[in-house]
Amino acid sequence: MSPDHHQSIQLGDLLCEATEQLLWPSARHWVRERQPNSLLECRVGHGQATYHRFDSRQQHHLITYGARMVAAKQQAETAIQWLSSREIQQRRYFAGELSTLNLLAHTCCHEFAHLLQQVAGKRLRGSVHNRHFYGLLDDLHHQGRAEEVRGYLAEEARRRNLALSATPFTPPDQRTLVDQWQVGDRVSFGEPPRRKRGRILKVNRKTCTVACDPGTARYRVPVQMLRRLVVSPGD
Template sequence: MTIEPAIAHRLGQIMCDTTSMILWSPAQSWVRQQAPATTLLCRVGSGQATYHRFDPHLKQHQITYGKRMIMSKHQPDAVSGWLSGREIRQRKYFDGEVTTLNLLAHTCCHEFAHLLQHVSGKRYRGSVHNRHFYLILDELHSSGGADAARRHLAEQAESAGMAIPDVPILAPDTRQLMAKWSVGDAVGFGAGKRQLEGRIVRVNRKTCTVEGTGPSRGLRYRVPVQLLNRV
């Protein structure tokens, strides 16, 4: 299923509303005990990049939901490349069921977990998705916060005439994905400012070894096949 950019933007605004009302509101007083006068700004970006950052001058947490990320998570063939899908399956969030609705709700929780991780002083350079982050993310799911975000997101989208698909998306067959790639293929992986490019130098069992090109020349990466796209 594909959706128009304008619909993706509107869904992004609903994700912002869900983050502010369902996740930020109950945590706001605790956050401000740690860092007085802290605020949250949620916005919809025009690209794929989805991230949390903190502006120390404004004392403002900023969460951006990429419009093209929302469009991608409506396309079953593209879902396997997103960390959110792997987290749902591997950590059994939402009973391990990957749907577009679950992906978008979990994305809200994932970025908000980065906010709480930052406030807790557990986000380190080179160690972002660490055990402290996953303790926070696990708590958001086990406490009911993720379910509340999912309900709010679904209800608001339906009220706006943009019901979000809630049909299970099956995990891809890794063997079929591996068969698509050969040594020498030019590939890209990552998203937004972290988009990297290179050429495959080895096809492994579930990953490909990629030698960087351009700004990544001289570096090698072992990339899960689900994250690769052809350039």
């Protein structure tokens, strides 16, 4: 395991602690009124998949923070590909300022809002990042929960000698983002479990037209959302 990956796992552990110690206690009573005996477990995965899942039989909520997601949010070029970056900028969370610290604190709130959304019965098939979800996410920021998480992450990272930068970074220029793509490039976009894969058919001014595999579905995808697929020989 590389030192960088090991540190990403340690930072992921901090996200778990912040979620369990700050966000969960503030909502536990409300959750258990609707889902008696509900429990929350947070864990760190070695990949980039970051998500909330609920086991209705066990009344068990699971939030996974991917170590590679943590690593991706260490620099602007990879951080801008994540939905959390666009949410911070467009909804003016943390005054719209992007930094690794802000992105990771917001990620905790984003996944916890999915937990609250599921408990409220508003996580619908084909409608995950919907109006109800963003109402819950807005509340976590406006009520100061996001700042609490941010402060906890900053203090604990400092105490444990983990690098967690609060320095703002500037997203890459739009033209630079567009110029890195060509017709025929194989790409993925979206987050698990709804990630899609395909091939670029057309490069536009701010988006790429992608034909997804399998089938013929086409999507106009903002270039910030695209990730390059490594193609094995013979693919």
